[in-house]
Amino acid sequence: MDNRIFFNPGDSIANINDYNEAVRKGQIFKKKKKEDELVIARGKGDEEYAIFYAKDALPSDHSSHPQGYEVTKRI
Incomplete structure (x- = not known):
């Protein structure tokens, strides 16, 4: 499984500095x-x-050169 995924940054549900808080919000x-x-x-x-x-x-x-993200967790 590749850990690099491309997303449009505007599609994010949330942006959080704290990893544990990001996991809680994701859940x-x-x-x-x-x-x-x-x-x-x-x-x-x-x-x-x-x-x-x-x-x-x-x-x-993708033609718009989306930003690449490193996956840290899948929920």
């Missing part, structure tokens, strides 16, 4: 929408963790 969102997998990721050089729906991932050859 809250997951309870609301059980069918959608969530990804907690961190952009290269970012100090924040972003929460995304996995279905919003973009292909690596």
